[in-house]
Amino acid sequence: MDLKDLNLLRDCCYLNGQWVGSDDRFPVINPATGAELARVPRLGGAATRQVINDAEKAWPAWRALTARERSAVLRRWYDLILANTEDLARLMTAEQGKPLAEARGEIAYAASFVEWFAEEGKRAYGETIPTVAQDRRLLVLKQPVGVCAAITPWNFPAAMITRKVAPALAAGCTVVVKPAEQTPLSALALAELAHRAGFPPGVFNVITGEAAAIGGELTANPTVRKLSFTGSTEVGRLLMAQCAPTLKKLSLELGGNAPFIVFDDADLDAAVAGAVAAKYRNSGQTCVCANRFLVQDGIYDAFATRLAEAVSQLPVGPGDEPGVAQGPLIDALALDKVERLVADATAKGARVLTGGARHPRGGTFYQPTVLTQVGPGMGVAREEIFGPVAPLFRFHTEAEAIALANATEYGLAAYFYSRDLGRAFRVGEALEYGMVGINTGLISNEVAPFGGIKQSGLGREGSRYGLEEYLEVKYLCLGV
Numbered sequence: 001m002d003l004k005d006l007n008l009l010r011d012c013c014y015l016n017g018q019w020v021g022s023d024d025r026f027p028v029i030n031p032a033t034g035a036e037l038a039r040v041p042r043l044g045g046a047a048t049r050q051v052i053n054d055a056e057k058a059w060p061a062w063r064a065l066t067a068r069e070r071s072a073v074l075r076r077w078y079d080l081i082l083a084n085t086e087d088l089a090r091l092m093t094a095e096q097g098k099p100l101a102e103a104r105g106e107i108a109y110a111a112s113f114v115e116w117f118a119e120e121g122k123r124a125y126g127e128t129i130p131t132v133a134q135d136r137r138l139l140v141l142k143q144p145v146g147v148c149a150a151i152t153p154w155n156f157p158a159a160m161i162t163r164k165v166a167p168a169l170a171a172g173c174t175v176v177v178k179p180a181e182q183t184p185l186s187a188l189a190l191a192e193l194a195h196r197a198g199f200p201p202g203v204f205n206v207i208t209g210e211a212a213a214i215g216g217e218l219t220a221n222p223t224v225r226k227l228s229f230t231g232s233t234e235v236g237r238l239l240m241a242q243c244a245p246t247l248k249k250l251s252l253e254l255g256g257n258a259p260f261i262v263f264d265d266a267d268l269d270a271a272v273a274g275a276v277a278a279k280y281r282n283s284g285q286t287c288v289c290a291n292r293f294l295v296q297d298g299i300y301d302a303f304a305t306r307l308a309e310a311v312s313q314l315p316v317g318p319g320d321e322p323g324v325a326q327g328p329l330i331d332a333l334a335l336d337k338v339e340r341l342v343a344d345a346t347a348k349g350a351r352v353l354t355g356g357a358r359h360p361r362g363g364t365f366y367q368p369t370v371l372t373q374v375g376p377g378m379g380v381a382r383e384e385i386f387g388p389v390a391p392l393f394r395f396h397t398e399a400e401a402i403a404l405a406n407a408t409e410y411g412l413a414a415y416f417y418s419r420d421l422g423r424a425f426r427v428g429e430a431l432e433y434g435m436v437g438i439n440t441g442l443i444s445n446e447v448a449p450f451g452g453i454k455q456s457g458l459g460r461e462g463s464r465y466g467l468e469e470y471l472e473v474k475y476l477c478l479g480v
């Protein structure tokens, strides 16, 4: 791989400040070419137990630092991430597939969490409560939770780590990260930069290997006080159950089924641009990606035609090829899922306006697709597509749109386009989702609370709410 700093390509785990290898390894594959990029350790339960102990030993000294002292280390990490943007982006594109421009954007996004929480950690304020008796004083302290675990997905290999780890470290916790098997290299490069930034051994750790064995230990071990997970709802449910015996704190950022509603009064140009951003970012492999387009009858045909025009012009190819806007899907399973959902929709009467098949480039490339005449009985109405397919449903009234949008067990992100201010409030309040984009297809940033309701998960990441997830509330009652 063409990196300026070859030391960012790490093939060992980062445990207690050391690079730890193993004879047992698994390959990391470039999804655009099928080429092997590296082989990383396949560690399991025993190594996880050891690193949890190391993180526990590191905790007292890390929590004893002032927030300002911890902030200084985080700030160095932030500077190093930004200074190495190009290499980190190239590593990410190689193992994940997203276009280089998107990978650069993700590195900036990942770094923004480190900068934000380096500052926000200084504001973990407690409070004093007006007393109930003259001889008592009532105080509230915020204290770090302890050793935390983070299990992260492949679709945002850097940002999903920093969004969890930065608030944890800023709050005074220590962390063990298990990245997805498809994208460990971004995680290990972040660990290399964390090492250079000067985090003490054991404060930040990255372990790769058997998901069930590592996850089993992270969830069962009583020393781990908190688990933060981003990934599928199915695995989220399993981890929640595994955390029950030791009653860990949990943040779960799980699947979505985001509606993208276009009302008749929408600005059509803006709605099409927003739809492309909300659907085709990362080739549709984002939990907040629009999954169902609900389009009002009067604008349906115009929106469908314009969206299909825009989508048919998205260049598809390896992420490091200049001008590419759509990379490959992560693996053959993802491709199978997208093919199955499109086949199901067309068999039940959906019409392909553009795309609808594998891309001639082969591998896991799939054509950016728009489907019309889509109905509620099709799989795309219920399942998270996680691919570049936009199914367009038709509706007539505002009430119908809200009912359709809410007819899912998920509740992560929703979007709608309308120029009616009253409708913006009515619909914004009625949508059962943790996040709502109104006249925009991009909602994520480090200062706003990211997270879902219903079966899309628990807790919030980013923003001041994201710091609270790593703090315990302690009440002191003082007799005077």
Ligand SMILES: NC(=O)C1=CN([C@@H]2O[C@H](COP(=O)(O)OP(=O)(O)OC[C@H]3O[C@@H](n4cnc5c(N)ncnc54)[C@H](OP(=O)(O)O)[C@@H]3O)[C@@H](O)[C@H]2O)C=CC1
Residues within 6 Å of the ligand: 151, 152, 153, 154, 155, 178, 179, 180, 181, 182, 209, 210, 211, 212, 213, 214, 215, 216, 230, 231, 232, 233, 235, 236, 238, 239, 253, 254, 255, 256, 286, 287, 384, 385, 386
């Ligand atoms: N909310 C989101 O952002 C994401 C949603 N998804 C959804 O999930 C679908 C499947 O994607 P997939 O990658 O399989 O998602 P998973 O939920 O399986 O993977 C996410 C993370 O969980 C880990 N994991 C998997 N099984 C266990 C386990 N038993 N114990 C502990 N950790 C575990 C994975 O490790 P390993 O990689 O080693 O298996 C990975 O680090 C996608 O098609 C999409 O619909 C996927 C990714 C992100």
Ligand SMILES: O=C(O)CCCC(=O)O
Residues within 6 Å of the ligand: 155, 156, 160, 230, 253, 285, 286, 287, 288, 444, 450
């Ligand atoms: O869970 C995901 O799919 C990553 C969220 C990307 C974002 O923060 O917008």
